Amino acid sequence: MSRARKPSDGSDKQRALRADTAERLEAIVEAAERAAESVIDDAEAQARRYLAQARAEADRLAEGRISGLEELIDSLLGQALSLRQEAERLQATLGEAKSLIESGAAPAPPRQEGPAEAEQPEPPRLRAVSDGEEPQGEGEGRRSDAAGARLLATQMAVSGSSREEIELRLRNRFEIEDADAILDAILGPEEH
Amino acid sequence: MSGVAAGIGLAEARALEERYLMRTYRRAPVDFVRGEGALLWDADGKRYLDFLTGISVCSVGHCHPEVVRAVQEQAERLMHVSNLFYTEPMAQLAQRLSDSSLGGRVFFSNSGTEAMECAIKVARKHAHRRGVSAPEIVSFEGDFHGRSYGALAATPGLAANEALGPMLPGFRAVPHNDATALREAVGEDTAAVLIEPIQGEAGVWPTSEEALLAAREACDEVGALLILDEIQTGVGRTGSLWAYEQTPVRPDVLTTAKALGGGVPIGACVTAPSAADVLEPGDHGSTFAGGPVATAAALAVLDVVDDPVLLRHVRELGAYLCQGLDALEGVSETRGRGLMVGVGLEEGIDAAAVGADLLERGLVVNVPRSDTLRLLPPLVIDSDHADRAVNLIGESLLAFSGR
Numbered sequence: 001m002s003r004a005r006k007p008s009d010g011s012d013k014q015r016a017l018r019a020d021t022a023e024r025l026e027a028i029v030e031a032a033e034r035a036a037e038s039v040i041d042d043a044e045a046q047a048r049r050y051l052a053q054a055r056a057e058a059d060r061l062a063e064g065r066i067s068g069l070e071e072l073i074d075s076l077l078g079q080a081l082s083l084r085q086e087a088e089r090l091q092a093t094l095g096e097a098k099s100l101i102e103s104g105a106a107p108a109p110p111r112q113e114g115p116a117e118a119e120q121p122e123p124p125r126l127r128a129v130s131d132g133e134e135p136q137g138e139g140e141g142r143r144s145d146a147a148g149a150r151l152l153a154t155q156m157a158v159s160g161s162s163r164e165e166i167e168l169r170l171r172n173r174f175e176i177e178d179a180d181a182i183l184d185a186i187l188g189p190e191e192h
Numbered sequence: 193m194s195g196v197a198a199g200i201g202l203a204e205a206r207a208l209e210e211r212y213l214m215r216t217y218r219r220a221p222v223d224f225v226r227g228e229g230a231l232l233w234d235a236d237g238k239r240y241l242d243f244l245t246g247i248s249v250c251s252v253g254h255c256h257p258e259v260v261r262a263v264q265e266q267a268e269r270l271m272h273v274s275n276l277f278y279t280e281p282m283a284q285l286a287q288r289l290s291d292s293s294l295g296g297r298v299f300f301s302n303s304g305t306e307a308m309e310c311a312i313k314v315a316r317k318h319a320h321r322r323g324v325s326a327p328e329i330v331s332f333e334g335d336f337h338g339r340s341y342g343a344l345a346a347t348p349g350l351a352a353n354e355a356l357g358p359m360l361p362g363f364r365a366v367p368h369n370d371a372t373a374l375r376e377a378v379g380e381d382t383a384a385v386l387i388e389p390i391q392g393e394a395g396v397w398p399t400s401e402e403a404l405l406a407a408r409e410a411c412d413e414v415g416a417l418l419i420l421d422e423i424q425t426g427v428g429r430t431g432s433l434w435a436y437e438q439t440p441v442r443p444d445v446l447t448t449a450k451a452l453g454g455g456v457p458i459g460a461c462v463t464a465p466s467a468a469d470v471l472e473p474g475d476h477g478s479t480f481a482g483g484p485v486a487t488a489a490a491l492a493v494l495d496v497v498d499d500p501v502l503l504r505h506v507r508e509l510g511a512y513l514c515q516g517l518d519a520l521e522g523v524s525e526t527r528g529r530g531l532m533v534g535v536g537l538e539e540g541i542d543a544a545a546v547g548a549d550l551l552e553r554g555l556v557v558n559v560p561r562s563d564t565l566r567l568l569p570p571l572v573i574d575s576d577h578a579d580r581a582v583n584l585i586g587e588s589l590l591a592f593s594g595r
Contacts, residue, residue, distance in 0.1 A: 148405055148440035155442065159432035160500030165507070173401055173440070 090186065094154060149174045150182055157186050199225065201235055220551055227254025230570045230577050232556065242556045243569040243581050248392075248424050248532070251451035252496045253570040259454040262492035266485045274479055281487035288494055289462050293434055293446060296468035299461045300482030304423035304449030305338025307459035311386070311419050311445050312342045314463065314470045316362075319383035321470070322415050326361075327383030332368040332403075336393035337386065337421050346386050349394075369399060371406035378410035384417040384445070385410065389435040392424040395564040396527045396534025401440055408441040417444040417467055423459070424532070427451035428497040428571050431507030431530030438529065454493040458486040497571065506530045506571050509578060513567070516582035522589030531573075535565040535585070541592050549591065555584040 149170055156166045163183055170179040184190070200208075202223035209219070223235040230253055232240040245251055252259060266281065273279060286298040301307045312329065319327035329346055336350075337343040341360050345351050348365035362383075366373035368391065378385060385407040391397040411418045420443040425435035427448060432438050434446065444467050449459030458481075463470070480486075496502070507530055514526040514533060522541055527534040537543050547559040558566040565585070569577065 148401075151442065152438075152440035155437040155439070156432070159434075159437035160503050161432070161438075161507075162504075169438070 090154070090157060094158070145174055149176060149179075150186075153179070153182050153186055163187055163190065199235060220548070222551065229253040230573045238554065240551075240554045240556050241577060241580055241584075243567045244556045244558050245451075245568050245570055246455070247558065248429055248450045248568040249453075250455050251427060251429060251571045252454050252493055253572045254455070256454055256492070256496060256572075258496060259456075259489050259492045262488045263456060263485055266488035270484050272480070272483050272485075275477065275482060279482070279484045279487070281484050281491055282482040285460075285482075285487040285490050285494075288491065288498075289448070289460055292494075292498060293462050294443065294464040296463035296465045298463075299471065299476060300487070301449070301459035301461065301478060302457050302481050302486075303338075303459045304421075304447060305340045305343045305459075306478065306481070307423065307447035307449055307461045308338045308343035308346070308421065309340055310461035310471070310476055311384075311421075311447050312346065313476055314445055314461065314467055315384035315386075315417050315419060317475065318417055318467055318470045319381075324381050324383065326381060328362050328364055328379075328381050329384050329386055330364050330366065330374065330377045330382055331386040332374075332388070332391070332399070333365045334368045334391050334394035334397060335365075335386070335388050335421070336391070337388075338423075368394075368397060369403045371400075371402045374403060374406050375410050378407075378414060378416065380414055382411070382414055382416040384419050386419045386421060388421045389425050389439060390430065390528060390532055392532070392566070393560055395561045396532060396566055398527065398529060404439050404441045411444075419443060419445040419447070422446045423449045424568075425529075427493065428503055428506060429530055429532050429568070430528075431503055431510060433498055433503065435529065451497070452493060453486050453489045456486045456489040458482075458490050502571060509573065509575065512575060513569075513578045513582065516578065517585065520582065520586045520589055522593040523585075531567070531569055531571055533567040534560075535567065537563050537565065537589070538593070539563070541589065546585075546588050546592055549588045550584060553584050553588060555581055557585075 152173065153166050153170060156169065167179045167183060170176045170182065202221065205223055224232050225235050226233040230242055232242045232254065242254065282300065289298050290296060299310045301310060315329060316327045331337070331346045331348065333348045335347060337346045339350065345360040345363040351359050351363070364377055366377050374385065387399055387404065387407055389399055391399065408418055418441065420436050422434055427433065429451060430438060436443055436446070444464045446462050447459065448462065452458050452460065510530040510533065517523050517526050517535055522538050523535055524538045525536040527536065537546065543559045543562055543564055547557055547565060550557050558568065560566045
């Protein structure tokens, strides 16, 4: 009945083969799972490293920026202080200029002929530099020039002109070669 | 149907003008349809470099985004209520104008000529308070203060037009920059001396500091007011917010307009404290003046212009522009301050022909007299714009000086 057993032999082999295959597959799956776990562990570790590095870099940058901002704030405070001092000087000069203008704008006393006019003490006010038609004392001309120069310098400073621009105008317009005194009074001493 | 005119083109616009508009202008044959910064485009798409800015109006450049935004936002919120009520932009602009100049009060108008009307009223009423029964206003020949009857009377060149007479009495003119004649003209009846710091329409002629000082002193002697017409020179045009800031005088009253609205009509008369309370309720008024849209636009303009960096740029670029122009063949001199420049042409060169040629070449300038070009570019141009303008003017002058 060997013929009858043959199928039974084949079936055993097949079962053995299936069992072997299943074992191998199980081993492969286990190996794959172990490999995957290892990859995941590595990835997590690497991510933690990256995160730590990124945090450190962010902290470093933030620290640098905070430091920069502190320097900027210090610088701005310094500038603000300087501006305030300059504004106070300008305010004082403007006050003087206003007094000059107001004293010049006040209604003049009635016009008198002859010596009486000369006896009236004139308040300082703006006057043309040269006037061939009207007699004018040298001292009076210098006073008017000084007032005009000071007002010009003040107005230019208020309008944002630089020290050099004002100095040039004073030199060209009023022939003032050394304008430092006026400029120092308005803008403060020049920094060297 | 939209209220905005459709693109009808130059030919039809000219035909409509011929039929419907009073013949008060001689327009150049260009139909501008768009502007941006220093550039203009006509209906055919041709591009122009604008060195006129609508006679010093669009000083911040055409359609400046901040001005456009201010106008849009205000127009969407509130456009007009009249001066019977308060509006915030008007109050804020008054503060800004006063604080940046003479420190007194402000009267708003719709134009420069209306600002002059206010200044003339202030001067006359101020004189009446001094006991002057027939007050007189002294100005310089060549000055241009406007075309309403008051401002016209103070504009000697136009006041001589007898066909428009009789003129308003109480005005006198002396030769420009003649300090002696000015002193002689000012007396007890003088209400004010009215001066352009730089004569614009006459061809860009700066008023000398001698004349300004003489005017200041003469006014002080009799108690008259010194009025400076800063309609063209103001709002940064000369490199300071107000032109007087670069002179040794300070006025009692100043007028401003043109660039103040960046393209939106607005003017203002600003006083020093000493003249701030002269006008009282009933003395003056205007329905539209100081409206929210115009004052919002002006606040945006001042945000741009009242900037030391920009004003320095105007002074430096003005000098750079003049340096380039002075080197050109056919230019006899340059005059002015900042970016208000008069270009004197050598004898024999017709400025009108040069102006028309420059328009063909794509540069917009003005020709105030037969020997002068007037340049009023946007304050925001750069040296490339200046170079391009100088090159175009040079090419044009070369073509004309050879004829």
